[in-house]
Amino acid sequence: MDDKEIWAFNNAGDYSVKSGCWILRKLAENAGEEGMVQDQAVIDLKKQIWRMSTIPKIRKFLWGAASGGLGVAERLTAHGMHVEITCKLCHQGIETIEQVLFQCTKAQKLWSEFDLTSGHSFNAGILTELLNECLRLMKDEKIEHTRRRAILWMLWTIWKNRNSLIYAEVQVSHSLLVQTALEEATLWHELNRVESSGVTMPNDLGVPKQWTPPTPGLVKCNFHAIWRNNRYHSGGAWITWNHMGAVGMHTRDAFAPSPDKLSTEMECLLWVLRSLRDLRLEEVSIGTDSSSLLEAIKNPSRWPRYRGFLSQIAAVCTEFEVISFEVESSDSNQVARKIAKSVLRDGRFQSYLGMGGPSWLHDLIRTEVTIVNS
Incomplete structure (x- = not known):
């Protein structure tokens, strides 16, 4: 076979984003650029996110949030884009990920409608602390089981609502958004038979859990x-x-x-x-x-x-x-x-x-x- 160039930093031999990011982290460490190295708190948070019982797109969304990978104004500006950094919904602060998901007035109204627990709010704190607080509340048995296992769906709903308001100028009633999040979470847990602890992984769709026989003749x-x-x-x-x-x-x-x-x-x-x-x-x-x-x-x-x-x-x-x-x-x-x-x-x-x-x-x-x- 003819010789060909291969990527030396993964087993497959072809470039992947994961291996490229790994190289960038190593270069940052060697150059002493500490700002590019994730601290242990973020790494631990990401590990917890991948073990959460929810649909893959929500896990991917939360991982992106923890990584600073959502397209909010503060992140876009950090990557060299010239955009208005004020929150487009409440006009009361810089549009950061924690602002959009927890501190914006639109987000706070949805959390209030969700009625997670009496007197609880997400008004302050850095993103890692706020997301860890959500994961902690999912294990709090004082909170109604139906609501605490729907927390991840609420985060996803808040993000989708933000995008609908900005890009489609569509506002659905808060009560309907919360009800939809609760129903989707309940339906998913029932179909996947997830344990009430809320920390087990769902069954892999398409992969049999018991041995299955071949077709006759094989x-x-x-x-x-x-x-x-x-x-x-x-x-x-x-x-x-x-x-x-x-x-x-x-x-x-x-x-x-x-x-x-x-x-x-x-x-x-x-x-x-x-x-x-x-x-x-x-x-x-x-x-x-x-x-x-x-x-x-x-x-x-x-x-x-x-x-x-x-x-x-x-x-x-x-x-x-x-x-x-x-x-x-x-x-x-x-x-x-x-x-x-x-x-x-x-x-x-x-x-x-x-x-x-x-x-x-x-x-x-x-x-x-x-x-x-x-």
């Missing part, structure tokens, strides 16, 4: 690879099932040290494919819980560092009559995960091929089959 092969570091052996395992949930074969093996986890997963997948081919299984569905691996298989040109592995995988795939790949969750792939973990945990570097699944996992396998057939 053999499903779940596999998993274990990687510790680039100095130690890695482990892998695969197990096959039919459409009735009956286990066919299983095996495990150890691999030589690899530079990273994705390399181990690709080496393991090659081993799986070649094993299935040698066993004359020509119509298969491959299940893995590695989303990065599936992304690399679908878009190999974006992963130039792994083109050797990916070209071999593509070549072996052509030897099957039918082959497909599907994403699994940790729960739906737990049989293969447990077998793979035993390689490093118990030092079982000897490869073997067995029928019916390992005896020490029969109870787990029976549980999976029971769920499928129920």
Whole structure:
């Protein structure tokens, strides 16, 4: 293949905004520009935001707010744009993120209508403190459960209302905005069966939580690879099932040290494919819980560092009559995960091929089959 330029600061080999920001932070640290380095309070806040039980767009919005990434006048001015910095809604201060979400009269009226708790207000404080206060109130059992779990939706509603007033000149009644936020939060929590603590992540849409059988005629092969570091052996395992949930074969093996986890997963997948081919299984569905691996298989040109592995995988795939790949969750792939973990945990570097699944996992396998057939 012709040589090509690659980006050296991530595994994929192509530029990403995340890796670019990482480089900028490192340059700032080396140059002593402390203002560009996030303090620990902001980092901790962002970690909490990503664990919040809400829809992805609201988590992304809150992360942007904590990062100073919302398009308010103060932020635009800091980036060199010449705009009016006064709040466009109340004309009583500089339009900052905390002003828009908490301190503007429009925001305060919505918080008052929301009636979070008697006597509580967000009149003062820096943005990090105000957002942390919202997260604290979500755990306050003195507040009505329906309202405290809708706090994140209220922040999103206040931001949308600000944009509607500025760009569309549309004002919906405060009571209707609050009612909509409450209803959307309640509906989302009911559909996702989120625990009342309000800190668990929602179920990943489209990723099965239990093992699912293949369509009739296909053999499903779940596999998993274990990687510790680039100095130690890695482990892998695969197990096959039919459409009735009956286990066919299983095996495990150890691999030589690899530079990273994705390399181990690709080496393991090659081993799986070649094993299935040698066993004359020509119509298969491959299940893995590695989303990065599936992304690399679908878009190999974006992963130039792994083109050797990916070209071999593509070549072996052509030897099957039918082959497909599907994403699994940790729960739906737990049989293969447990077998793979035993390689490093118990030092079982000897490869073997067995029928019916390992005896020490029969109870787990029976549980999976029971769920499928129920």
